[in-house]
Amino acid sequence: MITNLLVANRGEIARRVFRTCSALGIGTVAVYSDADADAPHVADADAAVRLPGNAPGDTYLRADLLVKAAAEAGADAVHPGYGFLSENAAFARAVTDAGLTWVGPPPSAIETMGSKVESKRLMAAAGVPVLPELAVAEVTEADLPVLVKASAGGGGRGMRIVSALAELADAVASASAEAGSAFGDPTVFCERYLATGRHIEVQVLADAHGTVWALGERECSIQRRHQKVIEEAPSPLVDDTTRARLCDAAVAAARAVDYVGAGTVEFLAATAPDGTVAFYFLEMNTRLQVEHPVTECVTGLDLVALQLSVAEGAPLPPGGPPEFTGHAIEVRLYAEDPALDWQPQSGTLHRFAVPGVDAEFQLPPVSGEWSQRTTRHSRPRLRLDSGVVDGSLVGVHYDPMLAKVIAWGPDRVSAARALAAALAGAEIHGVRTNRDLLVNVLRHPAFLAGDIDTAFFDRHGLTGTSGLAAPLAGPESVRLSALAAALAQSAANRGAATVQGRLPSGWRNVASVPQRKRYLPAGAAPDEPDTGIEVSYRLSRDGLRAEGYDGVALVSATAEQVVLEVGGLRRSFAVARYPGLVAVESALGSVTLTPLPRFRDPESALASGSLVAPMPGTVLRLAVAVGDQVRAGQPVLWLEAMKMEHKITAPADGVVTELPVGVGQQVEVGTLLAVVPGE
Template sequence: MISRLLVANRGEIARRVFRTCRDLGIETVAVFSDADAHMPHAAEADHAVRLAGVKPADTYLSVEAIVGAALGTGADAVHPGYGFLSENAAFARAVLEAGLTWVGPSPEAIAAMGSKIEAKALMAEAGVPVLPGFTAGPGYSMDDLDRDLDAVSGRMSGSAPERRIPLLVKASAGGGGRGMRVVEPADDLPGAVESARREAEAAFGDGTVFVEPLLRDARHIEVQVLADRHGTVWALGERECSIQRRHQKVIEETPSPAVSPALRTRLCDAAVTAAKAIGYVGAGTVEFLVKDDTVAFLEMNTRLQVEHPVTECVHGVDLVELQLRIAEGARLPESPPAPSGHAVEARLYAEDPARDWLPQSGTLHRFDVPGVRARFSPLPHDAAHGLRLDSGVEDGSEIGVHYDPMLAKVISYGADRADAVRRLATALSKASVHGLVTNRDLLVRVLRHEAFRAGDTHTGFLTEHADALAAGPHGAGAPVPAAEAQAVRLSALAAALAQAAANRAAATVQAGLPSGWRNVVSQPQRAAFEETEVAYRITRAGLRAEGFPGTSLVSATPALVVLETSGVRHRFAVARYDGVTHVDSPLGPIRLTPLARLPEPVEHVVPGSLLAPMPGTVLRVEVKPGEPVAAGQAVVVVEAMKMEHRITAPAAGTVSALNVAPGRQVEAGAVLAVIEEQK
C-alpha cells in the first residue's frame, strides 16, 4: 500500500494528483523550482522539497534531484504526472532501483513507446496501421532528403518522388507540439529538422526527430487505455482532439462527434492491441490520425494525458485513483463502466493573440470561473451536468517565462454534446481572468462556431475558419473579443464612471459632489483607453454620454457600475490594476489599457530595432553585423517557456547593430538588433 507519494511535476497536474491522494488518505510530497516557490502546488502538499534553480534540466528534469527528494522525505511511491520525466524510462528505472513504487508502466514499456520511431515499427509488426516515415539525424542533407522522399512518396502513392509532399517533423520523445514543424516545400526540410532537434533537446533532453507525410485536415483521435498487472486492458472510448494550434491541443471532447460505432470498435481494438503488444500497465493513451477510411497510429503516450478529465466525466471514474490502485497491485473489473453523456475541455493559455500568440508572463490578479462544481476531481456521481476546473494558478499567481503558459483546464459535462458545449462557452465568457492576455476569446468563438457545433472539426479547423475567428480590433490575425464594439465602449464608459467614483471616495474636500461638477457647463469629462475613448457629463438631469443615446446611470461605485440602455439594465464589475482595467459584464469580458493624461517620457528606440518580445535566453544569432537580410528572415532566436521564438526582419535591409550573443539572458523590450531598411 502506498502511504506517501511524491509527484514529480508542477502546476495543475500536481494539484490534481494531490486531490485524489487526500481522498485516499495518502500523504503527499511536492517538488518545486525557485521560480515555483510560491505557486499553489508547492503549498498544498504535506511536504515540499526545493529543487534549486529554475531551468528544467536542473529541476523537474533532474532524475537525481527528484529521487533524492523522494528518499529524503520518506516517500514510498512516485507519480510522474505528464510532461517532464513522465515518459523517461531511465527515470522510472531509477525510481524502482531506489526501492520505490512507480505509478506507471514498466521502464521497458516506456522505452518501447518513448521513441516514436521504434514505436511505429513495433506497432506495424503488431498489425496496428501506421504512416511511412524516416529518421532525420544531425547534419541531415539534401542528398538524404532525395533518398527518403523516394521511399515515402512511393509508399504513399506509388509514384516517383514528389518534392511538394507536405511533411511533418516530429520529436521522437515528448509531445505537446514541442519539436514539431510542418514543411512544405520539402526543400525546407534540413533547416526545419535542425530547429526541431534543438527545441526537442531543450524540452525533453532528446533531440531525435523523424519525418512522416502530413495528412492535412485529418482528425486527431485518441483512445484512453488502462491496464492492470493481471492481463486486463480497458479501452475507455475515444477523445476528439482535432482543435489544435501549432500542433498543440486546444479543445478536446468525448465522445467524438464523427466516430461511428464501427470506427470506435476499430480504434479501441487497435489501442488494446498496442497496449498488449508491450505488456502495458497503468493509464496510457494511443493516438491516431483519421481521415476518411485511413486510420494511422501516431504515438502512444505512456502516462496520464492533459485531457483525461473528459474521460473521467463520461465514464464516472477517477483515473488517478485507478493508477494508484493498479500500482498497488489491484485488479480491474473485466470491463470498464459504460459511458454516459458528453464532456468538453478547453485549455486556457496566457498568450497574446495580437502578437502571434506569444506566451505571456506577469501577475494573474484574479481568476474565477463561475458555476464550478468540482476541482481536480470527477464530478459527483449523481451529477447530470456540471463544470470542473483543474488549474495550476490562483489569484495573485506569478506566471513566469520558464514553463508552459497553460493556466487552467475548464471542463463541461452535459447530457449531450450541445448541452456541454453551450455550458463551456458560457462559463468561459463569464470567467474573470485579470492581469494577463489569454486565448479565452478564441476558445469561446470556436465553441460557438457553427462548424464546431455541427461536429465538422479537423486539425486544420483554425486555419480553415481564420476569417471568422480572427481579424479583431486587437490587431490583424487576432481573435475578435466575445463582446461587440458597442459593448467595448459601454464597458469603457463603466470603467470611467467607476474611476470617477473612486476619485470621489478618496476626495478630502466636497466628496459629495459628482466628479467633474461645474456650475457652468463646460467640456465633458473624457476617459481615453488604447481601445476606445468616451466622453460624458454628470448633470442635474443625470448622465449625458456622447454616443450613448438612451443610456442612464443607475448607480456607480469604484467596483460596480449599473447602466440602463434602452430600458435594459447592465451590471459592470470593474477592477483596476497597474496599467490595465478589467470590466466583466453579461456583454462580455473586456480588457482596457488606460492612456495617461500626461505620459511619462519614454526612451527613444532607433527605427528598425528588433525587441525581445519577452524575457528569455538567446539560442542563436542567425546574422552578422553589416549582413544584408530579406523581409521575414530570422535574425535572432530566443527560447522562452520551452519554445523557440524567431525574431525576424520586418523588411529587407542591412544589420546595422547586433547586441546579443548565444546564451545571453534578455529582458522583455531589450534591443536585440537593428535593421537599417533599404531605401
C-alpha cells in the same frame, strides 16, 4: 500498500493527484522550484521539498534530486504526472532501484514506446496500422508535404511541416535543436503529413494480471503548434464499428509491450472518399494525459485512483470497462496571445474565477436521472483543474497552461454551450489568455457540426474581425467599458475625498472643462498614437454628457460597479482596478485597459522599425546581421520562452541597422532586439 506519495511534477497535475490521494487517505509530498515556492500545489501537499533553482533542467528534470526528495520526505511511492520525467525510463528505474513504488508502466515499456521510430516498427509487427517512416535523406517531391518529428518526447516540440524540399534541411536542423533542448535527444525522422487528418486517441488501462481495458476514444483535433487545445469524448465522428477497431488496435499496442498502468495510444485518422475511416498509429504516451478528465467524466472512473491501485498490484475491477455516458469537452486555458503567433504571456494573475464550477480535480456530482436509457439531467456540470489561484505569478520557466475547464452534459451541444458560457463569464485579470478563441471555437457552426480536423485554425483563420482569435468584446463594447472605467475611477476618487465627497468629480455650477481619461485596450500597440481611447465627459444636474457616446445615460456608479443605459437597455459593468490595469466585466465581454497619461513622454518613443522582446526569454538563433537587407516577415531571430521557440520577424522591407543581442542572451519584456527601419 502506498501510504505516502511524492508527485514529481508541478501545477494542476500535481494538485489533481493530491486530490485523489486525499480522498484515499494517502499522504502527499510536493516538490517545488524557487519560482514555484508559493504555488498552489505546494500548499495542497502535506509536505514539500525544495528543488533549488528555476530552470526545468535544474529542478523538475533532475531525477537524482527527485528520488532524494522522496527519501527525505518519507515517501514510499512516486507519481510522475505528465511532461518532465513522466516518460523517462531511467527515472522510473531510479525510483524502483531506491525501493519506491513507481506509479507508471514498466521502464521497458516506456523505453520502447519512448522512441517513435522503434515503437512504429513494433506496432507494424503487431498488426497496428502505421504511416511509413521516411528517411530524411530519401524524401522526394512526391512525398511532400512531410512532417519532421522528434523521436523522443511530445507536446508538439521538435515538429515541423515541410511543403518544399528547399525547406527540409532548415526544418530538420530546427526540429533537431528543439528536440535536443526539450528532451535531451536530437533524433528526428519524417513521415507523410495529412494536412486534414484528425487526431484521435484511446485511453488504455492495464493491470499486472493480463487485463487491458480500452476506455474509448477522445477527439483531439483542435490543435495549435501540434499541441492539443480542445479535447472531447466521445469523438463526434467515430461510429461503433470504427470505435471497436480503434480500441482493438490500442489493446494490441499495449499488449505488445506488456503494458501496465494508464496510457494513451494516439492515432491519426482520415476519411476516404467512400466514407470509410483509416487510422494510423502515431505514438503511445506512457503516462496519464492532460485530457484524462473527459474520459473520467463519461466513464465515471477516477483514473488516478486506478493508477494507484494497479501500482499496488491489484487487478482491475471485474466486469470490464464501463460504457460512455453523455459527452464531455475540455479546453486548455493558456496564458498566450493567439493573434500574435501564440506568444506566451507572463505576469501576475490578479483574479481567476470561473462561474458555475461545481467540482475541482474530481468528477462532478450527478443529480437527477442519468443513465444509458435517458438524456435527462438537472444541468450540464462544470469541472475545473487549475494550477493557479488569485495572485499567482505566471512565470517564464514552464508551460503557460493556467487551467483545464471541462463541461459534462447529456449531449455534445449542451456541453459545448455550457463550457462556452462559463469561459465567457470567467474573470481572468492580469495576463492575456486564449479564452476568447476557445469561446469562438465552441460556438463555431463547423465545430458544433463536428466538422473538425488538425487544420481547423488554418481553415477558419485566427485574425480579423471574424477570426477565431477575435475578442468577444467588439469595438463599441470596449468604448463603453472605457467609459465605465472612467466613471468608476471618478466614484472611487470621490469616495476617498476628505471634503465634499458626495459631489461628482469635476462638478461645476456652470459648464467647464470636461473630465478626461485615456486608456489603451489590450492588444493595442502602445507606440501607435491613435490606438488609445479618450473618454471625455461631464457630470451635471442634467446627468452624464460624454463626447461620442450618444444615447448613453448614467444610472449609477460606484468604485466597483457602473450601470449605464445604452439605447434604452441597461448594462451593468463590474470594474476592478490593479496597478497599471483596469479590468471591466460585462455581458458584452471582458475588457482589459491600461490607463494612459494624458500627454506622452517624447523620450519614451522607440525608433521606427524597432523590434522588442514580446516576452522574457533566451535568444536561440540569429538569422541576420547588421547591414543585411531583409523583407517584411523574414525571420530576424528566434527566442525560447515557456518551452517553445518564437520567431521574431522583420516588420517591413529594409536594412538591419541595429542588432544589440547575441545567442544565449537572456532578455526581458521590452528589450530592444533589432531595428529594421522601413524603406
